[in-house]
Every structure is written in C-alpha cells, then in structure tokens.
Amino acid sequence: MTTGKFIVFEGPDRGGKSTQANLLRQSLHEAGYSVLLTREPGGTPVAESIRKILLDPANRVTPRAELLLYEASRAQHTEEKIVPALAEGKIVICERYTMSSCAYQGYGRGIDMELINTANNIATNGLTPDLTLVFLMSDKYFLKRGEYLFSDRLELEKDEFRNKMRQGYKELVKKTPNAVLIDADNTVEEIHAKVLAYLREFKVI
Ligand SMILES: Nc1ncnc2c1ncn2[C@@H]1O[C@H](COP(=O)(O)OP(=O)(O)O)[C@@H](O)[C@H]1O
Ligand SMILES: [Mg+2]
Incomplete structure (x- = not known):
C-alpha cells in the first residue's frame, strides 16, 4: 500500500530532467513536503x-539482455527504495523509469512493445x-545546448536516432495514463512553473 506520490521525469538526454528534478525537490522541500529524489539505479x-x-565497454550486451538487466535494476530500486519511501508518505521524484525502456529498447532497438x-x-x-512528465525539446535547442559538449561529429550524426x-x-x-508532454525549449523558470502547475492539476500537491 502506498500513501505518497510517485512522479517520473522522462525524455531524451539533455532535455533538462535533472535540472528540473532538482528545482522541484527544492520547491517541494521549502513547501514542507518530504521528498525523495532518485534515479535508476538509485544507489x-x-x-x-x-x-x-551495462556500462562496461568490454561487454557485448544483446538488446534483450540489456532490457532484462535494466529491468532487474529497476526491480531492485523499486522494492528497496521507491516503495518504502512511498509507504512513508514521501513524494518520490524518479528520473527515468518504465517509459525509458519503451522508448530506448522499444522504439530505439525494436524489441516488441508487449x-x-x-x-x-x-x-x-x-x-x-501518479504523474509522468516527458521533457522534449526541438533539435535546434538540443544542438545549441550541447554545443560545447560535442567533441566530434559522431554525436551530430545521431540525428536519426534522436528523431x-x-x-x-x-x-x-498518448498511450500512458497520467503522462504529459513538457516543451523543454522554454527557460528553466518557465518550465519549473509548468511542472508545478501539472503537480497541482494531477493533485500531487
Ligand atoms: N530550460 C533550459 N534552457 C537552457 N539550458 C538548459 C535548460 N534546462 C537545462 N539546461 C541545461 O542543459 C543541459 C542538460 O540539462 P540536464 O538537466 O542535465 O538534462 P537531462 O537530465 O535531461 O539529461 C545542462 O547543461 C543544463 O544546465
Ligand atoms: Mg539527467
């Protein structure tokens, strides 16, 4: 049984998930809520x-093995950290969860969605x-934000994968209950205000 609220931040890399998750934790903390901010593998x-x-370059992990390893890690993180925090009544903010497997292993690697x-x-x-916020930005902003991070052309060639x-x-x-899209092209402050508005709309706060 859970009494807290479970918020998931989703979306491709560099969409501002960590930035917004930290801001939200701060806001909720200041408002007196008890918050757990976590991300897989959750420590x-x-x-x-x-x-x-998964990260060892010496390993050649096949797509289905990759899926199951992520799921094993998720099972441990869920049972050991997320569920106990929810049972204590906390608002849990988790960066990436099940939707990442659907996006990366499903749309990305072509494993059957079922x-x-x-x-x-x-x-x-x-x-x-209770709420999944999906941060998506346009390519124009992705490239601008990442400018100083690109060390070679390889990253730029990943356009197709990004799309x-x-x-x-x-x-x-569209297919997930309690999931909304957030336009990540806006400023950090604008997005934070939007995040708080959605938390109210979905009765998290
Ligand atoms: N709304 C924004 N406008 C401009 N830059 C941003 C915005 N949100 C985050 N950033 C910057 O973009 C980069 C990626 O943000 P981050 O929060 O780490 O994304 P993610 O966790 O989704 O990978 C960071 O350098 C961050 O400071
Ligand atoms: Mg991050």
Whole structure:
C-alpha cells in the first residue's frame, strides 16, 4: 500500500530532467513536503552492480539482455527504495523509469512493445507513476545546448536516432495514463512553473 506520490521525469538526454528534478525537490522541500529524489539505479548496491555490467565497454550486451538487466535494476530500486519511501508518505521524484525502456529498447532497438510492457510489470510489481512528465525539446535547442559538449561529429550524426526517440516519446505520452508532454525549449523558470502547475492539476500537491 502506498500513501505518497510517485512522479517520473522522462525524455531524451539533455532535455533538462535533472535540472528540473532538482528545482522541484527544492520547491517541494521549502513547501514542507518530504521528498525523495532518485534515479535508476538509485544507489542500491545490487542495481549499481548491474549498471556496471551495462556500462562496461568490454561487454557485448544483446538488446534483450540489456532490457532484462535494466529491468532487474529497476526491480531492485523499486522494492528497496521507491516503495518504502512511498509507504512513508514521501513524494518520490524518479528520473527515468518504465517509459525509458519503451522508448530506448522499444522504439530505439525494436524489441516488441508487449514484451517490454510485461518486463516492466515484473520489475515494478504493478507500481505506476501518479504523474509522468516527458521533457522534449526541438533539435535546434538540443544542438545549441550541447554545443560545447560535442567533441566530434559522431554525436551530430545521431540525428536519426534522436528523431526516433522524440517520436517514440510523443506516442508513449498518448498511450500512458497520467503522462504529459513538457516543451523543454522554454527557460528553466518557465518550465519549473509548468511542472508545478501539472503537480497541482494531477493533485500531487
Ligand atoms: N530550460 C533550459 N534552457 C537552457 N539550458 C538548459 C535548460 N534546462 C537545462 N539546461 C541545461 O542543459 C543541459 C542538460 O540539462 P540536464 O538537466 O542535465 O538534462 P537531462 O537530465 O535531461 O539529461 C545542462 O547543461 C543544463 O544546465
Ligand atoms: Mg539527467
């Protein structure tokens, strides 16, 4: 049984998830709420060990193994950290969750979406977010924000993958209950105001 609220921040890299998650934690904390800000693998030792397998360049992890490793890490993080915090009545803000598997392993790598949904259900044991905020920005802003980060042309050649992700996330928002799209081209302050407005609309605060 959970009494807290579960908020998930989703979207491709560099869309401002971490920036907004930190701002939201601060605002909620100042308003007197008890908040847990977390992201997969969530600092749980088992999930961290799984992440090492995923990130080790010496490993050739197949797409289905990759899916299951992420799900194993999610199961551990959910049971060890998220569910207990919700049971204590906290507002849990989690950067990336099940929708990332649908976007990256489904739209990105082409694994059947029903299989991913099944794997997600095993990992979450049926826990679903009270609100999923999906941060999407246009290519123009993506390139501008990342300018100083691009060390070679390889990253710029990932346009097609980025478009696929963006399209995937748009479709996922339509299919997912309590999920909304946030235009990440706006300023940090404008987006933060929008985030708070959605929290009120979805009765999180
Ligand atoms: N609304 C915004 N406008 C301009 N730059 C931003 C905005 N939000 C975040 N940034 C910057 O963009 C970069 C990526 O943001 P970050 O929050 O780390 O994204 P994510 O966690 O989605 O990967 C950071 O350098 C951050 O300071
Ligand atoms: Mg981040």
